[in-house]
Amino acid sequence: MSDQTARPAGRAERRGTTAAGFRVLGVGIRREPVIFTLSTLGSVLFAVLTVADAWVLGWSTDNVVIPAFRDGEIGAGMLWAVVGLFLGVALLRAVGIVARRLGAGIMQYRMQAHTRRAVTRQYLSLPMEWHQRHPTGQLLSNAYSDVEAAWGPIAPLPMALGTVVMMVIAVLQMLVADVVMAVVGLLVFPAVVVANLAYQRLASPLMTRAQALRAEVSEIAHESFDGAMVVKTLGRETEETDRFSAKARELRDVTVRAGRIRAAFDPTLASLPNLGVLVVLAVGVHRVTTGATDAGDVVTVAYLLTIVSFPIRAIGWLLGEFPRSVVGWRRAKAVIDATGSMEYGRATIPALERGARLEVDDLAYSYDQDAPLLQDVSFSVEPGRTVAVVGATASGKSTLTNLMTRLVDPDAGSITVDGVDLRDLRPGALAEAVASVPQSAFLFDDTVRGNVTLGADIPDADVWAALRDAQADGFVAALEHGLDTMLGERGTSLSGGQRQRISLARALARRPRLLILDDATSAVDPEVEARILASLRNGGGDTSLVVVAYRKATIALADEVVHLEDGRIRDRGTHAELLRRSPSYATLVNAYEHVPAEES
Incomplete structure (x- = not known):
């Protein structure tokens, strides 16, 4: 300004x-x-x-x-x-x-x-x-x-x-x-x-x-x-x-x-x-x-x-x-008087008892018109399936998650959930079916319960179920006051991995039909991360998953992998298929294999 x-x-x-x-x-x-x-x-x-x-x-x-x-x-x-x-x-x-x-x-x-x-x-x-x-x-x-x-x-x-x-x-x-x-x-x-x-x-x-x-x-x-x-x-x-x-x-x-x-x-x-x-x-x-x-x-x-x-x-x-x-x-x-407000329609996403279908069609986006960040990006996520998005730093992964949650609108192309363009939805309609968990977990100076529910009327039984799926029920139960434990400003009383799991439970408690994880388990050790993703696949089979990931164990759990390179989709397929036919993909995922895990 x-x-x-x-x-x-x-x-x-x-x-x-x-x-x-x-x-x-x-x-x-x-x-x-x-x-x-x-x-x-x-x-x-x-x-x-x-x-x-x-x-x-x-x-x-x-x-x-x-x-x-x-x-x-x-x-x-x-x-x-x-x-x-x-x-x-x-x-x-x-x-x-x-x-x-x-x-x-x-x-x-x-x-x-x-x-x-x-x-x-x-x-x-x-x-x-x-x-x-x-x-x-x-x-x-x-x-x-x-x-x-x-x-x-x-x-x-x-x-x-x-x-x-x-x-x-x-x-x-x-x-x-x-x-x-x-x-x-x-x-x-x-x-x-x-x-x-x-x-x-x-x-x-x-x-x-x-x-x-x-x-x-x-x-x-x-x-x-x-x-x-x-x-x-x-x-x-x-x-x-x-x-x-x-x-x-x-x-x-x-x-x-x-x-x-x-x-x-x-x-x-x-x-x-x-x-x-x-x-x-x-x-x-x-x-x-x-x-x-x-x-x-x-x-x-x-x-x-x-x-x-x-x-x-x-x-x-x-x-x-x-x-x-x-x-x-x-x-x-x-x-x-600032301009550039985000326009909304009046449509809603159908309330179905299954995972949502996500379709990304010919997507393009740029922060600078002379240097497009994403171009010609197209893929789909079928109901109940898991798609991993893999790419090097600055390949456009986080921007793609912002587009899929409509924090920003694309310059070209479209994103639909169950056939409804995100730009046609009424305010709040997307959050009723889609939840996103960013890499940087933000917690409020509130109780565990308050951070999971954020004021929504969610029973404690559902809160504990979400914590179990996020592999957070163990350390929460060990806290002095359980769900009533105050976490401090930005959750300073917890480790990075614990904050991420509370943030994940916050999304799961709303039972989304499409869950988007932007490297949301990066601070969790691989064993815990594997249990979280297995729990999401097995216990929440009606939820579609988009996972931005870099660990082999995480990527291997996906039904399909989308390999981003320089803002474009370089290849698509299963993890095993991409390892066989794409040297750049193999080099990328193998580079992380021996990276030590952060504190859980």
């Missing part, structure tokens, strides 16, 4: 940050119009009642405070009137605050949840080719920090809109009270505009870079966690720490620079209205002494100008979040 990490192209983009920020907010308003309206009405109520405070203060000055100094006494009725006015205004203003904050918070969290769901749904719909082009750390950042940044300004938006109303009413009241003092006080607005333009120009590129760096830091951390075993066994802790530290320091420096700009921007906005108040007081004192205005008008205008400072700060908070918001939204939106 190169557009996500690109820096702003120039001055025009920086000038468009404010407009882009308002467009992002428009998305949220259209999504949650009712909550936005209620929150804004609460903010407007707060704004009107805040300005009403100025009127109460001015009225009290002219009708209670000054007469009290002049006459030496305050009437009880007037005193209670002032107290009642202030209390009434305060209570109504509190109602407005609650409505504003509650609505703004709900709106922000709903938009974050909605956008995160949209991003993650898109992750599920996009094909594997798209995921292979985007680092995991970046995808995590898109779904979390970018979404959070995108909707940062939505919470202060109702407050900012309400304070605009407050500012309009306050300005009108200032003009009614005294035009000269109002004009003097309002000179702060051009200064605020200049300050905001300067802030946007300086902060926008830094915010863009900071969001990109957050994804890079997340990516490095994810790689280090995933490769913890490699890092520790090769003594690369220092290098990995240095790599992470360098990127984290870069993120820190960029964020600090942006923070310094924000630290100068916020107090500048806060100080400009205060300077205006001082000027208004100076002008007001002169006008009172010359009889041009009343003291109450000076108090009213000065207080209204302090009120105006709050809307300025509120708008500043909103505008200050725009650079990060725009960057976060663009990064999240790039995922939502």
Whole structure:
């Protein structure tokens, strides 16, 4: 997603940050119009009642405070009137605050949840080719920090809109009270505009870079966690720490620079209205002494100008979040708008009480159009039969398994199960009949039962049966809590062979009619592997098998062998036939004969 990490192209983009920020907010308003309206009405109520405070203060000055100094006494009725006015205004203003904050918070969290769901749904719909082009750390950042940044300004938006109303009413009241003092006080607005333009120009590129760096830091951390075993066994802790530290320091420096700009921007906005108040007081004192205005008008205008400072700060908070918001939204939106989704039909695979028939017809696939990985691949697997796929490294075996499980679609040709093209199936239909076990077994931080069932309603008797077929029932029964034993993150409490057998049991528990094993027993010793495959053939005779294998003992159990070479089928037949007539096949399978087995 190169557009996500690109820096702003120039001055025009920086000038468009404010407009882009308002467009992002428009998305949220259209999504949650009712909550936005209620929150804004609460903010407007707060704004009107805040300005009403100025009127109460001015009225009290002219009708209670000054007469009290002049006459030496305050009437009880007037005193209670002032107290009642202030209390009434305060209570109504509190109602407005609650409505504003509650609505703004709900709106922000709903938009974050909605956008995160949209991003993650898109992750599920996009094909594997798209995921292979985007680092995991970046995808995590898109779904979390970018979404959070995108909707940062939505919470202060109702407050900012309400304070605009407050500012309009306050300005009108200032003009009614005294035009000269109002004009003097309002000179702060051009200064605020200049300050905001300067802030946007300086902060926008830094915010863009900071969001990109957050994804890079997340990516490095994810790689280090995933490769913890490699890092520790090769003594690369220092290098990995240095790599992470360098990127984290870069993120820190960029964020600090942006923070310094924000630290100068916020107090500048806060100080400009205060300077205006001082000027208004100076002008007001002169006008009172010359009889041009009343003291109450000076108090009213000065207080209204302090009120105006709050809307300025509120708008500043909103505008200050725009650079990060725009960057976060663009990064999240790039995922939502990504193309290449996998299309589905409405067909299903017939529910038959026998193994499925798989047919691969004239298949072709390439990661790079100039270098096809698979070409003219055709073979079939009859119900209940076992076919072994054998080939050297990079011959296309794993890609073929990805195509047979429709993780990717072929460039040409077709794959059918019981006569139904995989591209015509409805979502989820393939998993009802076909299961795949990859070489790299992934286990969750859950119990043995949870890792086998993955939340499906599978009785314990069926779980144990699947474990027996996978030759895993013995070591599972020996665990302290049996099926309830927690396996730890990625199954770290088990050996590689044990993890593979749990992964195999997970597939078998669903009783697939076609089982595809992509070197799924590579970490198991040959004797155990032979028992597993014999169990699958004898105990599950109604299941068709496709086995990517390299061991002679495994290949010999297959009814037919498909020999892949440079992405094409070099030969097909039984293991014995290929050994007799294909020197390249014999050389390949004999090369593994004396390779020591991995830990079981």
